[in-house]
Amino acid sequence: MAQSSGNRKVDVTPYLGVDQVVMVPLKGEGDVLTYTNVTAGVTAQVQTRRVEAVVDLQYNHSFGWGSQAVDQDVISGVASAQFKVARGLSLNAGGVATRVRTDGLSGASTLNDSFTSNVYAGYVGPSYTTQIGDINVTGSYRLGYARVEDDVDSDFPGALPNMGAFADSWSHNLFASVGFAPGTLLPIGLTASAGYDREDASQLDQRFEDKWGRVDASLPVSRTVALIGGLGYEQIEISQRSPLLDTAGAPVIRNGRYVTDGNSPRALVYEFDDIIWDAGVLWRPSRRTSLEARVGQRYGGMTYQGSFTWQGRDSSFALAVFDGIDSFGRLITANAAAVSGSSLNVARNPFTGDITGCAFSTTGGGQCFNDALSGITDANFRYRGVSAQYALQRGPWGWGVGAGYSQRKFITPRGQSVLIRGSKDQNWYGNGSMTYTISDSDSIDTVVYANYFDASGGRPDVTNYGGFTSYYKNLTRKLSASASIGVDGVKSDDIDTIISAMGQVGLRYSF
Known part of the structure; x- marks a missing residue:
């Protein structure tokens, strides 16, 4: 169903599909695996006076041929919506769903392995902005939920909880600010802001x-440059209970996760209580371009943060340097909330139905999920790194590139976690996507990806890389055919390199 008039656009397309997939080992041990995939999904783009939304959601069931090809279910997709309730008041909601490996081979293909987990994250909450004279007032609240569900019993050797198992968590994010711009009430701009964040995770009742x-103050020194800085106070506490012990004094593990001793006292894992400050520069040569860089003190040491954004007519670029304290639950929820706009290109793996890591947007609302999904653990961590994303849609061509690096320094109780306090994980990733519309009935897309995960705590380091190309042909107005070829490689510390070739042919009917 598609409707378009003026600034109004409503395009909702449900579909059903069936395809045949084969995986052939090129290097390393393995069998030739064959699957029949049955899919049901919906894509939607909605842009009206009150609603802006984008949805790409799919359910995929794989019927395996033979004992080595197990049946699998995957729910995957990205959704983002903003509802304008009243002037200045909006309700925001969205989420992400995908699948990851549970055996430590971060990023590798999930097609030929039953040790997988389904990941879900969603959020909802209002935001408000208004202006009272020269005073700007903003406020927002976000309720988030994240969950990891294992497809199999994870009590197998070398699996969870040796990797630190995340189960689920609820999070709350509350923010408010009031201030005025430079040159209105004073030569400098001033903004007072406050926030409260809380996460309650089920694993060991972590909080x-x-x-x-x-x-924060802003002092313009030219038409395009301003000096910026802020001073404040922050208090952070992380606590959790102890695992239940058996008669031998060993932690009780159920479905790969520690069982919480509800009678144990809450132990303080981390505490920060101090003044925070930062200073920097803001460069804004136009409404389309902005650069901000800050250096300061927080978490008991120096911090460095920055961002650069550029919005073109048919393209966008964003770069961010970040430094904070995070967890998997808060990180994946924040990633989902960062997706926005009414146009989104969600690249899917044609052999598994999984999203390939990045959702690209030419309006600046894209997001890469690779980093959040690498090395999922139940621990909080100091999170530092850099990420960048570029998207372009020009004529028949569409391009998307995402890349980044991050370091996780774990915050865990001494003697109570499988992850050593202060140990570090590092992750490098890159994704590229290209689409080309040959004609009204023919198109092609190509995706390449690479990821290197440098793990701590005795877990394996993993290198994953691959790519695929798909061709699409509209047979009728509602029926289309597809054919794909691809390759996926993975190398871990404790296994030889495994390289697999994959092929797919399929049909899709859109309603």
Whole structure:
């Protein structure tokens, strides 16, 4: 169903599909595997005076041929929506769903392995902005939920909890600010803001609380450059209970996760209570371009943060340097909330139905999920790194590139976690996507990806790489055919390189 008039656009397309997939080992041990995939999904783009939404959601069931090809279910997709309730008041909602490996081979193909987990994250909450004279007032609240569900019993050797098992968590994010721009009430601009963040995770009844308040100033020194800085106070506490012990004194593990001793006292894992500050520069030569860089002190040491954004007529670029304290639950929820706009290109793996890592947007609302999904653990961590994303849609061509690096320094109780306190994981990733519309009935897309995960705590380092190309042909107005070829490689510390070739042919009927 598609409707378009003026600034109004409503395009909702449900579909059903069936395809045949074969996987052939090129290097390393393995069998030739064959699957029949049955899919049902919906794509939607909605842009009206009150609603802006984008949805790409799919359910895929794989019927395996033979004992080595197990049946699998995958729910995957990305959704983002903003509802304008009243002037200045909006309700925001969205989420992400995908599948990852459970055996430590971060990023590798999930097609030929039953040790997988389904990941879900969603959020909902209002935001408000208004202006009272020269005073700007903003406020927002976000309720988030994240969950990891294992497809199999994870009590197998070398699996969870040796990798640190995340189960689920609820998170709350509350923010408010009031201030005025430079040159209105004073030559400098001032903004007072405060926030409260909390996450309650089921694994060992873990709790994260962050309360902060600060005042920020902005002093223009030219038409395009301003000096910026802020001073405030922050209090962070992370606590959890102890695992239940058996008669031999060993932690009780059920479905790969520690069983919480509800009678144990809550232990303080991390505490920060101090003044925070930062200073930097803001460069804004036009409405389309912005650069911000800050250096300061937080978490008991120096911090470095920055961002650069550029919005073109048919393209966008964003780069971010980040430094904070995070967890898998808060990170994947924040990634989902970062997706916005009414146009989104979600690249899917044609052999598994999984999203390939990045959702690209030419309006600046894209997001890469690779980093959040690498090395999922139940621990909080100091999270530092850099990420970049570029998207372009010009004529028949569409391009998307995402890349980044991150370091996780774990915050865990001494003697109670499988991850050593202060140990570090590092992750490098890159994704590229190209689409080309040959004609009204023919198109092609290509995706390449690479990921290197440098793990701590005795877990394997993993290198994963691959790519695929798909060709699409509209047979009728509603029936289309597809054919894909691809390759996926993975190398881990404790296994030889495995390289697999994959092929796919399929049909899709759109309603």
